[in-house]
Amino acid sequence: MSALAALMSLDAALxxxxxxxxxxxxWRVSANAFVYxxxxxxxxxxxxxxxxxxxxxxPPQSLTLPIGLPWIGAHFRLDALSAFFIALIGLGSAAAxxxxxxxxxxxxxxGRVLPFYPVFLGAMGLVPLADDAYAFLVLWxxxxxxxxxxxxxxxxxxxxxxxxxxxILMASFGTMMLLFAFGVxxxxxxxxxxxxxxxxxxxxAVATTALVLALIGTGSKAGLAPLHVWLPLAHPAAPSHVSxxxxxxxxxxxxxxxxxxxxxxxxxxxxxxxxxVLVVGGASGLLGVMHALMETDLKRSLAYSTIENLGxxxxxxxxxxxxxxxxxxxxxxxxxxxxxxxxxxxxxxxxLLFFGVGATLTAxxxxxxxxxxxxxxxxxxxGLFMLFGAAAISALPPLNGFVSEWLILQAVLLGxxxxxxxxxxxAPTVGAAIALTAALAAACFVRFYGISFLGRPRSKEAAxxxxxxxxxxxxxxxxxxxxxxxxxxxxxxxxxxxxxMLFAVGGTMxxxxxxxxxxxxxxxxxxxxxxxxxxxxxxLATSALVAFIIHRLASDALRRAPAWDCGxxxxxxxxxxxxxxxxxxxxxxxGGFAFRAHEIVKAPTPxxxxxxxxxxxxxxxxxxxxxxxxxxxxxALASRLNALQFLTIRQYLSVVFAALVVLLxxxxxxx
Amino acid sequence: xxxxxxxxxxxxxxxxxxLIAPLLTGLVRKVKARLTRRRGASIFQPxxxxxxxxxxxxxxxxxxxxxxxxxxxxIFAVTWVAAALVPTFATGLLFSWSADLIAIVALLGAGRFFxxxxxMDVGTAFGGLGASREAMFATLAEPAMLITVFSLALIxxxxxxxxxxxxxxxxxxxxxxxxxxxxxxxxxxxxxxxxRIPIDNPATHLELTMVHEAMxxxxxxxxxxxxxxxxxxxxxLYLSLIACVFAPWTLxxxxxxxxxxxxxxxxxxxxxxxxxxxxxxxxxxxxxxxxFRVPDFLGAALMLGFLGALLLFVSRTLK
Numbered sequence: 005m006s007a008l009a010a011l012m013s014l015d016a017a018l019x020x021x022x023x024x025x026x027x028x029x030x031w032r033v034s035a036n037a038f039v040y041x042x043x044x045x046x047x048x049x050x051x052x053x054x055x056x057x058x059x060x061x062x063p064p065q066s067l068t069l070p071i072g073l074p075w076i077g078a079h080f081r082l083d084a085l086s087a088f089f090i091a092l093i094g095l096g097s098a099a100a101x102x103x104x105x106x107x108x109x110x111x112x113x114x115g116r117v118l119p120f121y122p123v124f125l126g127a128m129g130l131v132p133l134a135d136d137a138y139a140f141l142v143l144w145x146x147x148x149x150x151x152x153x154x155x156x157x158x159x160x161x162x163x164x165x166x167x168x169x170x171x172i173l174m175a176s177f178g179t180m181m182l183l184f185a186f187g188v189x190x191x192x193x194x195x196x197x198x199x200x201x202x203x204x205x206x207x208x209a210v211a212t213t214a215l216v217l218a219l220i221g222t223g224s225k226a227g228l229a230p231l232h233v234w235l236p237l238a239h240p241a242a243p244s245h246v247s248x249x250x251x252x253x254x255x256x257x258x259x260x261x262x263x264x265x266x267x268x269x270x271x272x273x274x275x276x277x278x279x280x281v282l283v284v285g286g287a288s289g290l291l292g293v294m295h296a297l298m299e300t301d302l303k304r305s306l307a308y309s310t311i312e313n314l315g316x317x318x319x320x321x322x323x324x325x326x327x328x329x330x331x332x333x334x335x336x337x338x339x340x341x342x343x344x345x346x347x348x349x350x351x352x353x354x355x356l357l358f359f360g361v362g363a364t365l366t367a368x369x370x371x372x373x374x375x376x377x378x379x380x381x382x383x384x385x386x387g388l389f390m391l392f393g394a395a396a397i398s399a400l401p402p403l404n405g406f407v408s409e410w411l412i413l414q415a416v417l418l419g420x421x422x423x424x425x426x427x428x429x430x431a432p433t434v435g436a437a438i439a440l441t442a443a444l445a446a447a448c449f450v451r452f453y454g455i456s457f458l459g460r461p462r463s464k465e466a467a468x469x470x471x472x473x474x475x476x477x478x479x480x481x482x483x484x485x486x487x488x489x490x491x492x493x494x495x496x497x498x499x500x501x502x503x504x505m506l507f508a509v510g511g512t513m514x515x516x517x518x519x520x521x522x523x524x525x526x527x528x529x530x531x532x533x534x535x536x537x538x539x540x541x542x543x544l545a546t547s548a549l550v551a552f553i554i555h556r557l558a559s560d561a562l563r564r565a566p567a568w569d570c571g572x573x574x575x576x577x578x579x580x581x582x583x584x585x586x587x588x589x590x591x592x593x594x595g596g597f598a599f600r601a602h603e604i605v606k607a608p609t610p611x612x613x614x615x616x617x618x619x620x621x622x623x624x625x626x627x628x629x630x631x632x633x634x635x636x637x638x639x640a641l642a643s644r645l646n647a648l649q650f651l652t653i654r655q656y657l658s659v660v661f662a663a664l665v666v667l668l669x670x671x672x673x674x675x
Numbered sequence: 676x677x678x679x680x681x682x683x684x685x686x687x688x689x690x691x692x693x694l695i696a697p698l699l700t701g702l703v704r705k706v707k708a709r710l711t712r713r714r715g716a717s718i719f720q721p722x723x724x725x726x727x728x729x730x731x732x733x734x735x736x737x738x739x740x741x742x743x744x745x746x747x748x749x750i751f752a753v754t755w756v757a758a759a760l761v762p763t764f765a766t767g768l769l770f771s772w773s774a775d776l777i778a779i780v781a782l783l784g785a786g787r788f789f790x791x792x793x794x795m796d797v798g799t800a801f802g803g804l805g806a807s808r809e810a811m812f813a814t815l816a817e818p819a820m821l822i823t824v825f826s827l828a829l830i831x832x833x834x835x836x837x838x839x840x841x842x843x844x845x846x847x848x849x850x851x852x853x854x855x856x857x858x859x860x861x862x863x864x865x866x867x868x869x870x871r872i873p874i875d876n877p878a879t880h881l882e883l884t885m886v887h888e889a890m891x892x893x894x895x896x897x898x899x900x901x902x903x904x905x906x907x908x909x910x911x912l913y914l915s916l917i918a919c920v921f922a923p924w925t926l927x928x929x930x931x932x933x934x935x936x937x938x939x940x941x942x943x944x945x946x947x948x949x950x951x952x953x954x955x956x957x958x959x960x961x962x963x964x965x966x967f968r969v970p971d972f973l974g975a976a977l978m979l980g981f982l983g984a985l986l987l988f989v990s991r992t993l994k
Contacts, residue, residue, distance in 0.1 A: 435822065568799075569892070594814075
């Protein structure tokens, strides 16, 4: 059996697992362990098969099924690009499923989750295999609708219902844009197969239109600014393992779709295409991380940080497009490798962080930072794994987040070679944006981890938290280990991505696994190199040495005592910094123009006994500038069109007749 | 054989920064004391302080998590590794290729990340205050430093610190506006990162303006010694970094003899002394800023670094 057929059967099995789960629940059989266990096995299988296809550089395989539109059929194809993304999706899905074996037991209404979960996984796994626009869009919608059902799992909470509403609107809008993008690419002949689009050479105007439409369509799924508004509502609303999947995995399907259109279907790239991608990527990065810094709900903060990371990934893709257009294939390979590695890394640590928040939710029932604190003492294993996740996402060496950001920065440093002035000016701006984003992300995760896992508990629930089940812990531990491994041995990932680069940009980075000491050197060792393994050994050796020396030669005595706090310890945990107060200085520095945030201090007049008040006002500029006018416009239009509901039969007939005449005129004009 | 020699030199450099770091801090304190007409403690006082702290019993707060006792070792290790990667008296360190300038910046960022977490661990108001302010400073200082690193990397064609230093020592470099801007930006960042006046006052305690001290307030004994040592190493690192990039002459370039390395070593001490005196003079001649003036200061550093990099990106074709 070919790898493609194997993958398709695994995904088909996942889809049917959803039906089976539905029946099991209808028969009132406890289906939790079975469904998640089977989903785990199938996803792991998909991961293994896809990695095999990627590592052994299997030639592209295709398959046509006689389903779908009668005269087209459904085409499927497995090449290097799809193999990488299927491996990523498989790994992420397997982790989420294994985690859910434990986490899913706490689900109050499993009937609303279990049938849709495997369908969601199966649809995600199939999207990268689709080889014609029809199959692609159908599977894409399947993925959107299954995830929508999961977002609506707890629809009794009004904010979840609203999240589901906004999500389905934005998802439909995105699909419509993709439909137009494929429509433009297919041309008047209606060649919907990807192989035909690849062979066609569209004019620059057509290709640019398709690229912009694809950027909007995939960007709405990836949560790029300004289409991000649904993401921080919808991702947190789902159960935590699904949140992890949506943030860590589903956004990568959007990255895949963009890469497929921009690097494959459109043919030779034009440098101007990279400009909107870079601008949107940079804006998403900064906007996402700023919001993440202000948010006190753990899951929403993580969702905003997803926007930030997707921004970084698109920055890498944009640089890759620009380098490819200017014929610098090695540089393009570097930028795109960085982007895809970041996609993989983000899947690892974002899943880990969402699972950790899920564990927190199980243990305390709270996901608001203001009710947490001191969890490290109560849940040491979860706390330790979360520290790995927080450090990895903050791009600290020797973990994996640093490697991909380092590679993106190395790509930026090749910017002066661009022949175009726009790109020359854009490159350092992108570099500055990445630097600022990375620094803000580190601050964000100091706050995220420090407020919820360190300090003293801020509520009774947090003080009585307990460690979670073994399935959850195993998953989190495995993901933390993968974050470390991908950070210290990045050369193997880079080498595994070689066939993808050869396919997408026609060049590769130098082979990494042959470099001495397992270093990585993206261009040449004299230019830049990094060795996470050695840095880690160095750090371990020095800290062990120092610990040994101090404990042996100086002192190892330890005494527990109440906190000193400058001599005036306050027993109430309310005196600790909170999420809001931690980010207050940053809000004052950046919030002025990012959110039009301003603080009002209302102090009573002397002698007045009224309490002083501190009010913070802010505004989401994107929501106000873009979405509110659209909403108002639609409402106004709808109330105008309302008149059409109350016409007589004669009037309706004349309207129909007029429409017919207009359509005939259009047709005549086109002919 | 040559591997062994290189390894020996790497170890010597690591030991040198470790040994010299408290001396530099002592020297700055002495200079400041003399300038304010005090006699001041001996320049060897920091060694004595560290030794005293290390021998004391460590007191850990009841509400501290297990990580509280791990953080000082991590902070120390990260800072020492970063410092060991900066050439002091010779380039061509054995492990210099294991982390370039960007990685050094990231290692320092890691040190700050864990220090801020350590400050929040006990759950006191002061710790959170320090961590929050440190995070705010870092969001501007780190990008400023990274952008300056970009400029250096573009000029030298490499992000490897050894290569950058070797290039700067050669005659190919010439005078550049970007370099001047980079130097100013780097000095501003260095002041902020080391908690010097005008950003933070390393000598204050129990003041609402403190940042670094607020974070380490709950530490004592050997843990405090490690954190203090890390802070001293950081000062030595920044001084060495500025010296090796902007005054790389007499730095022994790799493959030179023992004699050159010896001269490089003694001249390194002179460079460090000049740096410490300059820092002491600067600190005594300026007043501390309000916390919310610091973003303006660091924003200026960021803009300088960015302008320098922009000039470079734009001017490369004209050459």
